[in-house]
Amino acid sequence: MSESKRFVRPGEEVGTEEEFEAGTGTLNEDGRILASIPGTLGGQERRLDVIGHPALTPFAKGTWVVGRIENIAEPVALAVVGAEELAGQRAPKSSAYVVLHASYIKRGYVKKVRDEYRIGDIIRARIVELKNGEFHISTDDPHAGCLIAFCPACREPMEKRPAGLQCPACERRDNRKLADDYKVVPLTRE
Ligand SMILES: [Zn+2]
Structure with missing residues (x-):
């Protein structure tokens, strides 16, 4: 790998398995190597890492967080979350x-994230x-x-x-792993 510092975001394609081996912080999705975490692209020889x-605030194990599904690269999703007491703040x-x-x-x-969640979903975990x-x-909890x-x-x-989740506008139905207190709350959109 070159010395250039390329900053990558989760889900961004960084190479293919024909050229490189998927290292730390990456995923191999059908031969495409994708970044699985935000960071700087690096590696040695033919390996991409x-x-x-470091996160601004480390989370302790067990911390409840709320956030948004930003990207899905099966079999994982990437979400941006904050501690639950900060939910509602825009950033x-x-x-x-x-x-x-x-x-x-x-x-x-659960075979695929997309069986239960979609990009844009707000989740508690x-x-x-x-x-x-x-x-x-993890979202393996009723709450x-x-x-x-x-x-x-x-x-x-x-x-x-x-009967399940339904869109009030177009009546479309969909499936999710719901939190026990799922409700429709008006979002502040500026
Ligand atoms: Zn709709």
């Missing part, structure tokens, strides 16, 4: 990228692990899961109805 930058100072693996979504087998500089979260889901067609917040 993403060197993460909490202590926010950090965290990793959610499909197997940490809920009890039972718990920090379960700090590994290789990445925070891992964890989606807090606000948006209609994939018209982006309206979806309503929880007896």
Whole structure:
């Protein structure tokens, strides 16, 4: 690898497996090597690593966090979260990228993140692990899961109805792993 310092974001393609080996902080998705954490691209020889930058505020294991699903690169999602007491702030100072693996979504087998979450969802989760500089979260708890889901067609917040989630505007239905207190709250949009 060259000495140039390239800053990459989660989900960004950094190379292909034909050229490189996927190292720390990366994922191999069907031959494409994607950054799985924000950081600086590096590596040795043919190996690509993403060197993460320390989170502004480290989260202790067990901390409840709230945030938004920013990217999905199966079988993981990347979310930006802050400690739950800071929820509602547009850009909490202590926010950090965290990793959610499909197997940490809920009890039972979940093959893909997209079976339960979509980009843009607001979720509540718990920090379960700090590994290789990445925070891992879990939503395997009745109180964890989606807090606000948006209609994939018209982006309206979806309503929880007896038959499941439904868009009040276009009636489209969708599925999520919901938090026990899921409700539609008006978002402040400027
Ligand atoms: Zn809709």
